[in-house]
Amino acid sequence: MKLFVVLFLSLLPLWAQAVEVGERLAPWTLLDQFDQAYTLDDQAQILLVARSMDAAKIVDGALQGQPKGYLEARHGVFVADIQRMPRLVAKLFAVPAMQSYSYRVMLDRDARIAPRYPGAVDKVLWLQLESGKLIAQYEYGSAAELRQALEQVKP
Structure with missing residues (x-):
């Protein structure tokens, strides 16, 4: 019982931060x-x-072959939670590899931002915003699905 209470109390801040439509x-x-x-x-x-x-590979697959600025033209922002990645690996290999991408990747190194938006770990969460407010959210489990959704957005 004590373990349940400790677990519940430790997860409470995550639930409190979840954003609603x-x-x-x-x-x-x-x-x-x-x-x-x-x-x-x-x-x-x-x-x-x-x-x-x-999930990051899904985004990369969806944006492969797109010109530089494709995501930004659609007023899109990509956040990658990399807190589980060892810092040395991130610094020496992963982040330098990301510098060749044709899009920006906002790096959530300490999991300060991504946990605010709950979703499946293996899928990409799409939050549709209007003037800073959440109006809808979707999850994509494949690059093809995400690419098709991005193509529907007018730049």
């Missing part, structure tokens, strides 16, 4: 793969969140 997303700032800061603002219309390498 109609709520305004709290602004946050993260660094991208070039160490350039990005602050979430009312201009963002799509927030893609990947909590695992598998």
Whole structure:
């Protein structure tokens, strides 16, 4: 019983932070793969969140072959939760590899942002925003599905 209470109390802050449809997303700032800061603002219309390498690969697959600025033209922001990745691996291999991407990756190194938006670990969470408010959310489990959804968005 004591274990249940401790577990419940430790997860309570995560539930309290979950955003609901109609709520305004709290602004946050993260660094991208070039160490350039990005602050979430009312201009963002799509927030893609990947909590695992598998989910990040879905985003990468969906954006493969797209020109530089494709996601940004759709007012999209991509957040990758990399807190489980060993820091040395991230610094020496993963982040330098991301610098060749044609899109920005906001790196959630300490899992400060991604846990605010609950979803499946192996899927990409799509948060549809309007003036900073959440109006809808979707999950995508394949690059083809995500690519098709992105193609529906007018730049």
